[in-house]
Amino acid sequence: MTKTEFTNLVLPFKDKLYRLAKRILVSQDEAEDAVQEVFLKLWRGKEKIANYKSPEAFAITMTKNYCLDRLKSKQASNLKIVHSNYQTSENIEKNIEANDGVEMVFKIMETLPEQQKIVLQLRDVEQFEFSEIAKMLDSNETAIRVALSRARKTVRDTMIKKYNYGIS
Amino acid sequence: MESVKIEKLLDAYFEGATSLSEEKVLRDYFNNEMVADHLVQYKPIFIGLKAAKEERSTKEIELPENHSKINKTWWYSIAAMLIVALGVAGFYFSQPQYTQEEKEALVAFEKSKDAMLFLSENLNKGAERLTFVDQFEITKDKIFE
Structure with missing residues (x-):
């Protein structure tokens, strides 16, 4: 799978993943990072991605799990995700x-x-x-x-x- | 849209019993039409849910090049091998070079040198002893004079 093929496959649901990540993590930056991380994981396992019935559903599950893990590790280290969503434009x-x-x-x-x-x-x-x-x-x-x-x-x-x- | 129907839909909505199309009717009603006064309190929910879908990620996704990682380590090992090889070769060639014949000649030279030394040492020992022969000559001359 080439980079273009991969991008065409995953870009349509990028915003959905971002919105879900932001809903869970609240912070914009954290949400962007989560999406980047999920896409990296998908990219590494790109040979398998064709086997999934719905790459979108699979990506959403991954995003959910990643964000929940992220929350857990933050709570475990007694840190709260601080969001500084300043750019209002x-x-x-x-x-x-x-x-x-x-x-x-x-x-x-x-x-x-x-x-x-x-x-x-x-x-x-x-x-x-x-x-x-x-x-x-x-x-x-x-x-x-x-x-x-x-x-x-x-x-x-x-x-x-x-x-x-x-x-x- | 009559508000009675909307009320019914709302009840079902909060029980989690509406279909996607019914939820769309609710969203459209609260987002577009004039909302009945007694339902106006629900307006922010549906405006908010619709607005939430408008949000876009602004960051580009960065993907690493295909196998770039493997390629790099491969180059590193080649470079390391070259450096080691050059080092060894440099050390090797900086030493004086002898052919097999020359080496044998060198060994033979060392051996013969040792042998010569040994010989001369023993010759010197023998020469010391010869002084007694001289003494014999002198005494003989005294007697026969």
Whole structure:
């Protein structure tokens, strides 16, 4: 497999991996590093990549595992990933945060447990089918639905609480 | 879109029971149309989820060249071998060169030198003893005079 073939294969889902990594790690820099690392691993195992039914799903699983490992090692060494996402010009999240309580939604999403965060990201942002998500996370559809429902409800309840608080 | 239908979809949504197409209906409703007053509190969620998909990675992916690592180590070993070979050769050629014949001649020369030395030593010893012969001559002359 040549470099061009590889790039054509993996570039379409680069942004998806980045968004997932950022959802888990919060920091932009950490997320970019995670994506780079995952692509390096895919590149090294590029002979095998053709054997996978969906390279995208495989890459998402890799990204998820890598990011969770990264979090674990940071916690183990008692470090928190500090994010310094300063450049607001390129940051669409930031631009929209100006309206409404969208900023609040992102904040609440940051506080969700990792698994719920990942499920919410894959379903509500990237719009994957439950069966696909179950495969990516090595889980079953029922568990995914439960996690998703919890995540959505947490976002809703926390939001409404803050929303009402803001009004009254 | 009547808000009753949206309410139903919302209930199903929070139970995790909506399909992808139903979720799209919700997203479109909250992102585009005029949202009913009592549903406006859900608006940020769907605007946020849609906005979250717009984010792009800005860093280029860097991939190493094919087998570049292996190539490099290969060159390193060649270079190391060349240096060692040159060193050994340099040392070897800086020594004086003798052919086989010359070497044999050298050995023979050393041997004959030893032999000569040995011979001359013993000759000297013998020569010392000859002084007694001279003494005999002198005494004989005294007697027969």
